[in-house]
Amino acid sequence: MKTIEAIKKRRSIRHYDPAFKISDEEIKELIELAMLSPTSYNIQHWKFVVIDNQKLRNEIKEAAYGQVQVAEASALILVVTDTKAWEKDMFEKWKNVPKEIGDFMATSAHQFYLDREQLQRDEAIRSASFATQTLVLAATAKGYESGVMIGFDFDKVDELINLPKDYIISNLVVIGKGIKEAHPRGGQTSIEKVLIKNKF
Numbered sequence: 001m002k003t004i005e006a007i008k009k010r011r012s013i014r015h016y017d018p019a020f021k022i023s024d025e026e027i028k029e030l031i032e033l034a035m036l037s038p039t040s041y042n043i044q045h046w047k048f049v050v051i052d053n054q055k056l057r058n059e060i061k062e063a064a065y066g067q068v069q070v071a072e073a074s075a076l077i078l079v080v081t082d083t084k085a086w087e088k089d090m091f092e093k094w095k096n097v098p099k100e101i102g103d104f105m106a107t108s109a110h111q112f113y114l115d116r117e118q119l120q121r122d123e124a125i126r127s128a129s130f131a132t133q134t135l136v137l138a139a140t141a142k143g144y145e146s147g148v149m150i151g152f153d154f155d156k157v158d159e160l161i162n163l164p165k166d167y168i169i170s171n172l173v174v175i176g177k178g179i180k181e182a183h184p185r186g187g188q189t190s191i192e193k194v195l196i197k198n199k200f
């Protein structure tokens with residue numbers, strides 16, 4: 001499937017065939033594609049928590065106010081993001097470039113994010129958001145349906161997955177075989193309202 005076709009085809013799907021399986025290898029492949037998304041200084045803040053334990057999925061469904069797709073889609077992936085990733089493993093993240101360039105990137109990232117808590121959080125969510133969009137477009141290209149979600153009790157889900165300190169959940173993603181069409185699009189804002197030339 002061509003990228004533009006996948007962008008147009010992707011919709012938020014809320015009802016899935018619970019009997020339909022996606023293999024662990026294919027989930028891994030989708031995550032590897034998501035990991036090709038861009039991040040500032042190649043920080044790669046993300047972790048992808050794949051929930052395949054049905055009891056845990058049911059508990060997360062309850063925390064998501066009973067939204068059935070959480071328990072019924074083939075895959076439930078929590079896109080989680082580390083607000084302190086900018087100070088972790090930065091030399092490893094630049095291991096393929098000459099050492100002086102790697103050192104420069106790691107040092108610059110440290111100076112850029114140090115003591116800027118709001119920016120650290122924004123950046124972590126930004127990276128997770130790019131990865132989420134790549135994940136759902138890759139799933140679409142493979143013929144699956146998907147949904148991105150934040151309709152859940154974050155504190156409760158943090159607790160259910162033992163979320164480490166400094167991490168935040170960006171959003172959930174469900175992927176599977178849809179059994180109900182999406183509603184017609186809710187209503188797109190007009191291009192005139194969102195395309196701004198040069199300055200506000």
Ligand SMILES: Cc1cc2nc3c(=O)[nH]c(=O)nc-3n(C[C@H](O)[C@H](O)[C@H](O)COP(=O)(O)O)c2cc1C
Pocket residue numbers: 010011012013014067147148149150151152171182186
């Ligand atoms: C960050 C985010 C959170 C969302 N949370 C939920 C959710 O909890 N439950 C749900 O049914 N849809 C959720 N949606 C889906 C939106 O309602 C949907 O993307 C929007 O209406 C546009 O429709 P489309 O995705 O089909 O194009 C969420 C979407 C995003 C991007």
